[in-house]
Amino acid sequence: MARFVVLIAAIAFAVLAAGCGSSERVGEEHSRTVHVLTMLKPIGNAEELGPFAGEVERLSHGKLRIRIIPSGYSDRPDFEAATVQDMQHGRADLSWAASRVWDEFGAHRLRALHAPFLIDSYALEQRVLQSDLAAGMLDELQPLGLVGIGILPGGMRHPFGVSRRLAAPSDYTDLTIGTQESRIADATMRAFGARPIRVPADTLGLKAVDGLEQRVYTLQGDRLAVKGSHVTANVDLWPRPLVIYAAARAYKRLTADEREVLHKAASDALPKAVPMARHADAESTGDLCRKGDVSFDLAAPSELRALRQAVAPVYRELERDPATRAAIEQIETLKTQVGQPADVLPRCTRRTSAAPAAATALDGVWQMDANQKVAHADDTDENWGHWIFVFKRGRFAITQENARACTWGYGTFSVRGDRTSWKFTDGGGLAPNNAENKPGEFFVFGLSAYHDTLRLTPAHGAISPFNFRVKPWRRLAAAPSRRFFSKRCPPPVRALSG
Numbered sequence: 001m002a003r004f005v006v007l008i009a010a011i012a013f014a015v016l017a018a019g020c021g022s023s024e025r026v027g028e029e030h031s032r033t034v035h036v037l038t039m040l041k042p043i044g045n046a047e048e049l050g051p052f053a054g055e056v057e058r059l060s061h062g063k064l065r066i067r068i069i070p071s072g073y074s075d076r077p078d079f080e081a082a083t084v085q086d087m088q089h090g091r092a093d094l095s096w097a098a099s100r101v102w103d104e105f106g107a108h109r110l111r112a113l114h115a116p117f118l119i120d121s122y123a124l125e126q127r128v129l130q131s132d133l134a135a136g137m138l139d140e141l142q143p144l145g146l147v148g149i150g151i152l153p154g155g156m157r158h159p160f161g162v163s164r165r166l167a168a169p170s171d172y173t174d175l176t177i178g179t180q181e182s183r184i185a186d187a188t189m190r191a192f193g194a195r196p197i198r199v200p201a202d203t204l205g206l207k208a209v210d211g212l213e214q215r216v217y218t219l220q221g222d223r224l225a226v227k228g229s230h231v232t233a234n235v236d237l238w239p240r241p242l243v244i245y246a247a248a249r250a251y252k253r254l255t256a257d258e259r260e261v262l263h264k265a266a267s268d269a270l271p272k273a274v275p276m277a278r279h280a281d282a283e284s285t286g287d288l289c290r291k292g293d294v295s296f297d298l299a300a301p302s303e304l305r306a307l308r309q310a311v312a313p314v315y316r317e318l319e320r321d322p323a324t325r326a327a328i329e330q331i332e333t334l335k336t337q338v339g340q341p342a343d344v345l346p347r348c349t350r351r352t353s354a355a356p357a358a359a360t361a362l363d364g365v366w367q368m369d370a371n372q373k374v375a376h377a378d379d380t381d382e383n384w385g386h387w388i389f390v391f392k393r394g395r396f397a398i399t400q401e402n403a404r405a406c407t408w409g410y411g412t413f414s415v416r417g418d419r420t421s422w423k424f425t426d427g428g429g430l431a432p433n434n435a436e437n438k439p440g441e442f443f444v445f446g447l448s449a450y451h452d453t454l455r456l457t458p459a460h461g462a463i464s465p466f467n468f469r470v471k472p473w474r475r476l477a478a479a480p481s482r483r484f485f486s487k488r489c490p491p492p493v494r495a496l497s498g
Contacts, residue, residue: 035258037250039066040095042083043201044074045433046379048242049096051269051276052152059261059268066094068379077198080181081105088145093250094262098154099137099241100182107140109133112327113241114184115318116311119331120236120342125153126274127338129241133330138243147251150266152273154240155215155280156343161230162210167299169193169310175210178203185213187314188237192307204434213237216345220284220438225294233285233296233345235307282346283463289348290423291440296348360415361447362391365477365484366454370470372402381405382435383467390496392480396422397495398437399429399486406430406488409437410495418447419459429489445469 039049046053046068053066071086073079080101087095102110112118119125128134129151138148159166166172172192178199179185186196199206203214204222212224219225244266251259288294299307319325366389375384385402397410409427413420421444427437444462448455456469476484485491 033063034065035063036065036067037093039068040071040083040087040092041068042071042073042080042095042097044070045435048152048154048273048276049244051272052150052244052265055265055268056261059265060258064258064261071095074201077200078181079201084144084146087245087247090247090249092247094149094244094246096152096242096244098181099151099243100180100184100238102140102243103183104181105144107137107144108321108324109137109140109327110243111184111318111321111324112331113137114182114238115328115331116184116188116237116314117308117342118328118335119239120156121338121340122153122156122239122274122278122343123340124331124335124338125156125239125241126271127334128331129153129270131330131334133327133334137327138245141243141245142248145248147246147248149244149246149262150270152242152244152266152270153277154242154273155217155277156239157213157215157237158345159232159235159237160212160214160219160224161232162226163228163230164210165230165232165295165297166211167232167235167297168303168306170306172211176208178206178209178212178214180213184238184314184318187317188311189213191310191314202434215240215280215284216288217280217284219294220287220440221434223438225288225291227293229294231288231294231296231345232299233348234298234342235304236342285346285348286442287438287440289440290442296345298344359393360391360413361449362396362413362415362420362454363393363478363480364475365390365479365481366473367476367484368471368473370467375467375470377467380433380435382407382431382433384470386486387468388476388484388486389473390480390482390484392496395496397482397485397491399489399491401486401488405432406486407436408486408489408491408495410491415447420445420447420456425495426492443468 056064056066069092071083073082076082080097081104083095084097084101084105099110099113119128134151141148164171169192172194175194176197177189177194179189179196180199189196197209203218203224206224216231219231319328368387370384372378372384377383381402381404382400385400388399390397391413394412394414396413399408407427407429409424411422411424413422424437424439424441426439429436443465444459445464446457446459448457452475454473458464480496
């Protein structure tokens with residue numbers, strides 16, 4: 001789910017309005033109590049940094065906060081390397097980059113985190129990043145004029161084939177496979193017989209590739225999983241850990257207490273990031289399954305063995321460097337201690353919510369108005385503003401708008417007792433963060449109605465995004481009508497048609 005609100009609503013996400021600059025004080029009257037650090041983001045969203053930013057504010061009792069600003073490079077294949085170079089010139093106080101990119105700057109121990117098929121479970125990833133090995137990896141940033149703060153777990157990457165199954169090395173022969181700023185990923189794809197090509201962070205509508213190494217969350221959010229595509233659910237290529245770091249000069253200006261807050265925030269955020277990654281996998285897999293365009297395949301044991309045999313040259317090259325070899329050996333030891341099999345994406349079960357022919361208690365037009373602060377939507381303009389909800393005999397459509405975003409979505413719904421389930425067919429509009437609703441998203445809410453006021457509540461064990469239930473809804477009309485929708489971004493006419 002691109003909105004991802006369900007994962008961060010409970011976190012005090014201390015991301016302030018985007019802007020430019022370096023270390024700064026906020027307001028003369030608060031200048032002695034609140035210190036704001038700018039954090040440069042190399043990609044379009046910042047959800048994965050929610051736990052870290054929240055911990056910074058909590059541990060400092062609100063005296064130290066993070067303001068995230070875009071690097072402007074998300075449409076470039078070198079989006080992370082360009083951001084690192086900007087940080088070396090002091091563009092911001094903090095930033096983050098996936099551990100894969102540091103190979104471009106000579107940080108060799110970090111390469112071990114991406115050795116193919118080595119870290120193949122979230123349990124192992126967490127164990128590795130909580131070990132002394134991670135601290136040694138961060139030391140490699142010092143010669144670059146940077147200071148490592150911590151490493152957060154990132155989502156597991158799987159093979160994605162646009163039109164064919166990618167389970168054995170022979171499946172890759174002569175294909176063009178998209179990779180993201182990773183020499184190891186490039187070498188792995190060549191070992192499989194494919195042609196690697198670097199692709200940008202923003203992969204929305206990406207074409208001219210036969211496949212990708214990618215998170216299932218991005219496949220769903222960027223609408224890459226087209227009809228007839230494939231994800232190999234039990235092939236965990238490598239994770240994408242996130243290295244949080246500071247510009248050396250900015251770090252030197254911090255007090256000892258502020259430095260301690262940053263390091264402890266990264267450490268405390270680490271165990272919170274793992275369930276977020278697992279949840280994103282489960283939610284995105286469910287959305288893609290309900291949409292029905294992508295096949296989730298399982299590689300056979302013989303195919304898994306063939307993949308591991310094919311990457312032997314990649315390991316030989318990595319282990320030529322003593323530091324990389326030692327790091328790989330440490331991870332292998334930890335892997336034996338964890339003793340857990342490789343993760344497999346959740347089973348693809350196709351849940352549907354049939355559209356009843358009869359009218360329901362939800363039928364009609366409803367309105368909700370929620371500002372950015374109340375909606376906890378500091379970094380996602382698509383999650384607050386003026387909302388219109390129209391329900392009509394098992395079909396619904398929505399518009400949301402504010403000064404910076406205007407989105408629409410539609411699908412089918414059902415009401416059973418005091419619960420309602422929604423399945424989105426499509427979404428669109430002006431979405432600056434690519435956070436419009438996506439096909440296949442499935443939400444469940446509790447219902448509580450009194451006269452013309454309706455409250456949505458979380459449903460236990462289900463996805464119940466906060467942005468739709470920030471405040472009570474007010475009924476505008478008993479009969480369904482399109483006239484209340486946003487004029488800037490109305491849903492398609494087909495949205496409410498049978």
